Amino acid sequence: MITSSTRLTVRHAPFAHCGQRISGRHLLIILAALPAILPTVWRFGAPAVAVVLMAVGSAMLWEMIFQTISRKPSAARDGGAALTGLLIAMLMPMAMPWWAVICATGLAIGLGREIYGGTGTHPFNPTALATALLLISWPHLYDLDRTFLHYTLDFPAIWPLVEVRAMGAEAALRFSYADLFMGREIAHIGTGCAAGLLIGGLILMLKGISRWEICLSFIAGILITATGFQLVNPEAYAGPIFHLLTGSTLFAAFFLMPEDAGSPVLPLPMILFGLGGGALVIIIRNLGMYGDGAVFAVLLMNLLTPILDRMRPKALGRSSWEN
Amino acid sequence: MIVNRLLTLGSSRLRYALLPPTPPSPDPLPLPSSVTLLMDQSLEPGMGGREALLRLKQIPGKAFKLQKGDAVSQGQILQLLEEGQAVIAPISGVVTDMAPYVGDYGRVYMTLTIEAGETDMPSGTRPFAGSDMFRAAPALPGKPALPETPPARVIINGLGSDVLATNNQYVLKTRKNDLEAGLDWIRNTWPFASVHLMVAEGQQKEWDTTKDCRVYGIAPIYPAASPRLLHRTVTGEEAPAEEPLIKAGTLVLQAEALASMGTLYATGVPPMQKLLQVMGKDGVGHLVSVCIGTPVSNVLEHLGLKAEYGDNVILGGPMTGYAVYAEDFPICPDTDTLLVQAPERGVPCQTPACLNCGACVRICPARVPVNLLLRVLEAGHYEEAAEAFDLMSCIDCGLCSFVCPGRIPIFQYIQLAKYEHRRHPAESGTQSQEVGE
Numbered sequence: 089m090i091t092s093s094t095r096l097t098v099r100h101a102p103f104a105h106c107g108q109r110i111s112g113r114h115l116l117i118i119l120a121a122l123p124a125i126l127p128t129v130w131r132f133g134a135p136a137v138a139v140v141l142m143a144v145g146s147a148m149l150w151e152m153i154f155q156t157i158s159r160k161p162s163a164a165r166d167g168g169a170a171l172t173g174l175l176i177a178m179l180m181p182m183a184m185p186w187w188a189v190i191c192a193t194g195l196a197i198g199l200g201r202e203i204y205g206g207t208g209t210h211p212f213n214p215t216a217l218a219t220a221l222l223l224i225s226w227p228h229l230y231d232l233d234r235t236f237l238h239y240t241l242d243f244p245a246i247w248p249l250v251e252v253r254a255m256g257a258e259a260a261l262r263f264s265y266a267d268l269f270m271g272r273e274i275a276h277i278g279t280g281c282a283a284g285l286l287i288g289g290l291i292l293m294l295k296g297i298s299r300w301e302i303c304l305s306f307i308a309g310i311l312i313t314a315t316g317f318q319l320v321n322p323e324a325y326a327g328p329i330f331h332l333l334t335g336s337t338l339f340a341a342f343f344l345m346p347e348d349a350g351s352p353v354l355p356l357p358m359i360l361f362g363l364g365g366g367a368l369v370i371i372i373r374n375l376g377m378y379g380d381g382a383v384f385a386v387l388l389m390n391l392l393t394p395i396l397d398r399m400r401p402k403a404l405g406r407s408s409w410e411n
Numbered sequence: 412m413i414v415n416r417l418l419t420l421g422s423s424r425l426r427y428a429l430l431p432p433t434p435p436s437p438d439p440l441p442l443p444s445s446v447t448l449l450m451d452q453s454l455e456p457g458m459g460g461r462e463a464l465l466r467l468k469q470i471p472g473k474a475f476k477l478q479k480g481d482a483v484s485q486g487q488i489l490q491l492l493e494e495g496q497a498v499i500a501p502i503s504g505v506v507t508d509m510a511p512y513v514g515d516y517g518r519v520y521m522t523l524t525i526e527a528g529e530t531d532m533p534s535g536t537r538p539f540a541g542s543d544m545f546r547a548a549p550a551l552p553g554k555p556a557l558p559e560t561p562p563a564r565v566i567i568n569g570l571g572s573d574v575l576a577t578n579n580q581y582v583l584k585t586r587k588n589d590l591e592a593g594l595d596w597i598r599n600t601w602p603f604a605s606v607h608l609m610v611a612e613g614q615q616k617e618w619d620t621t622k623d624c625r626v627y628g629i630a631p632i633y634p635a636a637s638p639r640l641l642h643r644t645v646t647g648e649e650a651p652a653e654e655p656l657i658k659a660g661t662l663v664l665q666a667e668a669l670a671s672m673g674t675l676y677a678t679g680v681p682p683m684q685k686l687l688q689v690m691g692k693d694g695v696g697h698l699v700s701v702c703i704g705t706p707v708s709n710v711l712e713h714l715g716l717k718a719e720y721g722d723n724v725i726l727g728g729p730m731t732g733y734a735v736y737a738e739d740f741p742i743c744p745d746t747d748t749l750l751v752q753a754p755e756r757g758v759p760c761q762t763p764a765c766l767n768c769g770a771c772v773r774i775c776p777a778r779v780p781v782n783l784l785l786r787v788l789e790a791g792h793y794e795e796a797a798e799a800f801d802l803m804s805c806i807d808c809g810l811c812s813f814v815c816p817g818r819i820p821i822f823q824y825i826q827l828a829k830y831e832h833r834r835h836p837a838e839s840g841t842q843s844q845e846v847g848e
Contacts, residue, residue: 090447090512090522092708092737097721097754100823102809104574104729105758108816110766163763208766208817299769353769353782397783403801404639404777405652 110207113297113348114167118174120288121343125178127271127281136182136277139189140174147173147193154202168207172196175215175343178278179336179383181232188229192218212390213347216383223378232274243272248334249379252326257318260326268333279336289342298346301358306341307332309366317374325374337369340382350390357396365389425633425730425813427571428688428696429611430580437581437686437700440713442502444527446704447741448489449512449520451496451549481506483525486539486681488547491521499550501683501702504528515733516830525704539679544596547675552685552703553578553668554745561601563660566645567669569610570629570636573728576747577698578686579666583610583618586670593673594624604662607645609636633730634776634808638663652804667747685742689749691716692756701742708738710749718751725750730809763817771811771821777804781811781821788824793831802828 129136151169155162163169173193180189199221200214201207223230232247244251244262251259267273271281279285292298314328331337336344345351345365352361365385372381476490483489483500490497491509508524539547548555567590569583582590597606605625608618612628619626627644629635635644642650642661650659667686674682689697689710697714707724711717718724718738725732726740728748742749771781784800796802805825812822 090737090739090741092739094718094722094738095720096718096724096734096736096738098734098736099723099757099760100734100820100826101725101732102730102812102822103723103725103732103734103750103752103757104813105818106814108770108814109818110763110816113766113768113816166763205764208764296770297768348766348768351767353767353772354780397780400780401778403652403779403804404643404806405649405804406801 110166110168114171116295116297117292117343118167118171120291121174121178121278123284123287124278124281124339125284127284128182128275128277131271132182139180139182139184139277140177142186142189143177143180143193144170144173146190147176147197150194150197151202154198155206158202160206163206166207168201169197172201172214175278176218178339178343179215179219179276181230181236182277183236184229188222188226192222195221208349210349211393213344213350213386215347216344216386216390219383220387223383232276236274243267245274247274247379248330249373252330253373253379256324257322257326260330263330263334265329265333268330273334275334276336279339282333282338285338285342289338292342292346298342299351299358301355302346302351302362303341305359305362306345306366307337307362309363310337310341310370311366312363313367313370317370331370331373335373335380336382340365340369340386344382344386345389350386350393352393352396354397354400357393357399360399361389361393361396364392425574425810427611427631427633427636428575428577429631430577430584434577434581434584435698437698438714439684439700440702440705440710442527442702443705443709445504445507445706446501446525446527446702447706447739448498448501448523448525448550448704449514449741449743450489450491450498450523452491452511452519452521475509477506477509477523479506479509485683488539488543488550489523491523496549497546498523499547499681499683499703500525501704502527516826539675539681544600544672544675547681548668548672550681550703550744551668551671551675552682552744553665553671554743555664555668555672556662558657558662560657562604562657562662564605564607564645564662565597565601566638566641566661566663567606567608567666568636568638568641568663569608569666570631571728572636572665572745572747573730573732574633575688575690575696575728575750577688578747580611581686581698582666582670583614586673589670589673589677590666591621591673592677593669593671594621596672596676597669598623609641609644634806634810637776637806637808639806640776652801665747685744685746687742687749688747689714689716691751692722692753703744704741706739706741707735707749710742711738711751716751721754723750723752723754723757725752730813731807758812758818760820761818763819765819766817768816770814770816774810774814776808776810777801777806779804785819785821785824788828793828796828797832802832805829 147169148164176192176196196214196218200217201210204210236245248263269282273280293300293303310331311328314331317325318327352358368385368388369382372378372384482505484503485500487500488497489500504525504527507526510522512520512522514520545557548557569579571579607625609627609629610618611631615626615628638656639650641663642656650656671682683703684700685703687699687701689699701710723734725734726746726749727733765782765785767782775781779801784796787796787800809822815821
C-alpha cells in the first residue's frame with residue numbers, strides 16, 4: 089500500500105532547467121542595442137531620446153490594449169513589445185513626428201504580433217513590417233536629408249546611400265570608411281554607428297541569441313552581391329565595404345534577420361536565409377526604388393522560412409525524408 | 412546542478428556526474444521492517460488506466476497464486492499470475508497487503524507489501540536454479556531486461572542512466588568479479604553475441620584486459636549513454652525509430668544489472684541491494700545501498716533529509732525521472748537516483764507560444780525538428796507528428812525542455828503523444844468494433 093502523511097507535488101520531467109528565459113533574451117537584445125544608439129544620442133541629443141522613449145512606451149501600451157481586447161493575460165513582462173518598439177525607433181530618423189511613431193508601433197504590435205497571438209507566433213518580423221508600411225505610406229518622413237537640415241556637422245551631411253544612387257559610385261569616395269564605421273554619417277537613430285552595432289552583434293552572437301550562421305551569411309551575401317554589381321559596372325555601383333557600413337545593413341544583420349519567430353533554426357537553412365537576405369538588400373538598393381530597403385529583404389526572407397525549415401536532416405533511425 | 416554553461420555560442424552542455432578515482436563507499440541502510448514491491452501487470456498492449464485496473468480487480472482472488480498472509484522467504488521468486496512479471500522477495504516475512512496501483516501513462520502494477528518477520532521456509536520453495544535467470548532478471552538491481560531472442564550484441568552501459576546516477580560507475584570500479592561472472596553468463600547463454608563495454612572517456616585502459624569485450628570510451632556528455640546512441644556508437648548505424656532496439660539485435664544493460672546477474676549466476680543468491688544516489692534539498696549527494704522495496708521515507712530518514720508539504724520527491728534522476736506523490740513509494744530495481752526538490756527550485760511550467768529560437772532543435776541528439784513537432788503536438792495531431800515530424804525518433808532525454816527559454820513542457824507533450832500513438836492501433840480496433848455493433 090502506498091500512502092503518505094506528507095503531501096508531495098507531482099510534476100513531469102525534466103526537473104532541471106538551464107535557466108534561460110524569454111524575458112532574459114529580450115533584455116539582452118535591448119542591452120545589446122544600446123551601444124548603437126548612444127553615439128547618435130550623444131551627437132543629436134534630446135530628439136533621438138524622445139523618439140526612442142516614445143516608441144518603447146507606445147509599443148508597450150499598444151500591447152496592453154490589444155491584449156485587453158483579445159482577453160489574453162498581459163505579456164508585458166517578457167519585454168517583447170518593448171524590444172519591438174526599440175527596434176522600430178532605431179530605424180527612424182530623429183525628427184520623426186510623434187504620431188508617426190505611435191502609428192508605427194501600433195502597426196507592429198497589432199498587425200505584426202498580436203493578430204497572430206503574440207510573442208513567437210508572428211511569421212513576419214514586426215519591426216520590419218511596421219517600417220515597411222510607413223516607408224510605403226509616408227516616404228517623406230524617412231527622408232534623412234530633410235530631417236538633418238537643422239544640424240551643423242563636421243562631416244558630409246548627406247545620406248550616403250541616396251548620394252550614391254544619385255551620383256554614381258564616385259560619390260562613395262566622399263565618405264571615409266572610418267567616419268562611417270564610427271557613426272559620423274547621416275543615418276537613422278540606431279543604424280549609423282557601425283562600431284556600436286558590431287559590439288552589440290558580437291555580444292548577441294556569442295550568447296547564441298542572434299545565430300552567427302544568419303548574421304555572418306547575411307554579411308557574406310551583402311559582400312558577394314555588392315562585389316558582383318561592382319564588377320559588372322564599377323561606375324554605377326558602390327563597393328561592398330561601403331554597402332556594409334551604410335544604411336541599416338549591420339542593423340539588419342544582427343537585429344532583424346536573426347529574430348526568432350521569422351528565421352529558420354537549422355544550420356543550412358540559416359545560411360541560405362542569410363545569404364538570400366544579403367543579396368536581396370543589395371538588389372533592392374541598386375535596382376529598386378528605395379535607398380535602403382533592408383526591411384523589404386527581411387520580409388521577403390521571412391516568407392521563405394517555412395520552406396527553408398523543411399530542409400532538415402533525417403532524424404535518428406528514419407529511413408527516408410518523408411517516412 | 413551540473414550545468415556547464417559555455418559562453419561559446421550559448422550552448423549548454425549537461426555532463427554526467429563522474430565518481431572520483433577512489434569513490435566513497437556507499438552507506439548501507441539497515442533492512443527495512445516492511446517492503447513494497449511493484450509487479451508490472453501490463454495486460455494487453457494498448458490497455459491501460461482505469462480499464463486495466465478494473466480488469467485486474469475482476470480477476471477472482473482465487474486466481475492469484477499469492478494471498479494475503481502468505482509466508483515468503485528471502486530470495487524467493489514470487490508470481491501473482493501464471494503469466495506476468497515475477498518479483499523476488501527481498502526479506503523474509505508475511506504478505507500483508509496487495510493492491511493495484513496505476514503509474515504513469517496507464518501502467519498498472521500490483522503492489523505487494525511484505526512485513527518482516529521470522530517465518531518458516533514456506534512449503535514448495537526450492538533453491539534458485541540457473542534456469543530462473545530470465546524470470547528473476549527484471550527484479551534484480553539495475554533491472555536487466557533480457558530478450559527472448561538472442562541478441563547479436565550486448566552493450567554494457569558504464570555511465571549513468573541519468574545525469575546524476577553514479578551506480579554504474581561505482582559497480583565498474585568495485586565489482587569486477589561480479590561483472591566477469593555476468594559476462595560469463597552472457598557468453599554461455601548467447602555464445603554468438605559480441606559484448607561491448609561503454610566507460611567514461613579516459614578510463615578504457617582499466618578494462619582493456621577484459622577478454623572478448625570491446626571497450627569504448629565515450630565523452631560523458633548527456634545523453635551519450637542513451638541506448639540508441641550507444642547502439643550507434645557501436646555499430647555506426649541507427650536502429651529503425653519505430654521498432655524496439657532489440658529488433659536491431661542490440662541489448663543494452665546497465666553495468667549494475669550485469670553485476671547483479673553475475674552475482675546470481677555465481678552464487679545462486681539473488682542480490683537485493685540497490686545502489687542509490689540521493690540528493691536532498693541542500694544539493695549534497697549521498698551514495699547509499701538500499702534493499703529493493705524500501706520506502707523512500709526510510710532512506711530520507713536514515714540520511715536526515717526531509718520532504719515537506721509541496722516538495723517534489725523524484726525517482727530516477729532530474730532529466731527522465733518521475734515525481735511520486737507519496738513518501739511510502741518503494742525503491743524499485745531501476746531507481747538509480749532519488750531527489751528531493753523544493754517547489755521553487757523546479758521548472759515552472761508555462762505554455763507560451765513557441766519562440767522558435769531553435770535551442771531545442773540544436774540540442775536534440777536525435778535530430779528531431781522539435782519546433783515543428785511541437786506545433787503539431789499542441790494541436791493533438793499525433794499521427795501526423797509520427798509520420799511527418801519524427802516523433803518516434805525521440806530518445807526521451809528531455810533536453811528540449813531543459814533548454815526551452817519559454818519553459819514549454821515539450822518532453823511532456825512528446826511522452827503523451829508517444830503513448831497515444833502506441834495505443835492508437837488498439838483504439839482504432841475498438842472503434843471499428845463499435846461501428847460493427
